[in-house]
Amino acid sequence: MREFSVSTGGVTVVGASTLIFINPAAAPNPNLEFLRFWVGQSANATSAQQRIQLESQVTAFPTLTGATPVKMKPSDPNASVIVSGTAGAAGTAGINASAEGAGAKTTLWDDAFNVLNGWLHVPTPPETRIMPAGYAQGLGLFFPVAPATLTNWAFGCVFREI
Amino acid sequence: MMRPAYDLRRFPFMKPMGPHMPVTDAYVCIPPALVINDSCGALWTLGFDRGSSWRTGEFEFDVIRNGVKTGEHACRIEYRQHKIRIFGEAGWRTWNGKTFI
Numbered sequence: 001m002r003e004f005s006v007s008t009g010g011v012t013v014v015g016a017s018t019l020i021f022i023n024p025a026a027a028p029n030p031n032l033e034f035l036r037f038w039v040g041q042s043a044n045a046t047s048a049q050q051r052i053q054l055e056s057q058v059t060a061f062p063t064l065t066g067a068t069p070v071k072m073k074p075s076d077p078n079a080s081v082i083v084s085g086t087a088g089a090a091g092t093a094g095i096n097a098s099a100e101g102a103g104a105k106t107t108l109w110d111d112a113f114n115v116l117n118g119w120l121h122v123p124t125p126p127e128t129r130i131m132p133a134g135y136a137q138g139l140g141l142f143f144p145v146a147p148a149t150l151t152n153w154a155f156g157c158v159f160r161e162i
Numbered sequence: 163m164m165r166p167a168y169d170l171r172r173f174p175f176m177k178p179m180g181p182h183m184p185v186t187d188a189y190v191c192i193p194p195a196l197v198i199n200d201s202c203g204a205l206w207t208l209g210f211d212r213g214s215s216w217r218t219g220e221f222e223f224d225v226i227r228n229g230v231k232t233g234e235h236a237c238r239i240e241y242r243q244h245k246i247r248i249f250g251e252a253g254w255r256t257w258n259g260k261t262f263i
Contacts, residue, residue: 005172005210007172007173009171009173009174009175010174035221038175038196039196040175040196040197042174042179042180042183045182045183045184070172072210111194113194113195113196114195116183116184116186116187116199117186117187117190117195117196117197117198118175118195118196118197119194119195119196120192120193120194120195120196120207120208121193121194122193122208122220122221122223124219124220124221125220125221154173154174154175156173158210
């Protein structure tokens with residue numbers, strides 16, 4: 001199974017913002033099954049709760065820093081159908097949004113975590129989230145409120161193409 | 163010294179964060195936590211290498227200590243009474259400083 005990660009570290013976020021946004025490619029490209037998400041930080045040594053959401057968003061999408069999905073299995077001969085993009089368009093991935101875009105967000109998963117411990121979301125197999133090819137929405141990992149410390153965040157996700 | 167199992171630039175959360183970070187509170191469990199910082203200063207997390215077992219009904223991943231694989235797979239890592247415990251196909255086991263028993 002072809003699996004890819006989009007991840008980063010040492011990032012300064014702008015506040016309440018999208019951390020990762022991946023928009024499936026047009027059909028008949030593969031669907032995307034998201035296997036895990038994580039968020040952690042290494043700047044703040046003080047206990048604090050932080051809200052986190054998985055959300056889908058329709059256009060207009062966030063403005064992002066482009067991120068190229070990296071193979072989880074180095075022997076995989078194929079690159080992901082998802083490419084780096086800064087506009088959240090279909091078939092692209094980006095991180096650390098600088099602007100959220102006007103498109104409506106739908107909250108899919110709402111959670112909170114202690115910033116000292118970070119957050120790891122691994123859905124049990126029947127609960128993995130699938131974004132079908134040609135879907136007019138992207139999937140985002142989102143801070144609905146600004147964290148107390150904006151610096152040194154690490155976050156990522158793993159998805160497979162099915 | 164063992165080499166890290168993963169590229170720590172790509173997955174920096176696996177890297178020990180330094181002495182400024184406090185020891186993790188008791189009963190913290192991975193997941194939903196991402197990391198546990200134990201009283202020895204070791205950083206624990208789950209890797210990406212899925213085990214073959216499905217007996218727990220959940221994905222099991224390699225158990226990572228300071229970025230290095232311990233050779234065990236688990237679906238939970240828990241910090242309790244200053245001890246690291248993992249839960250997987252073989253049930254609950256505890257870290258004795260060298261291995262899980």
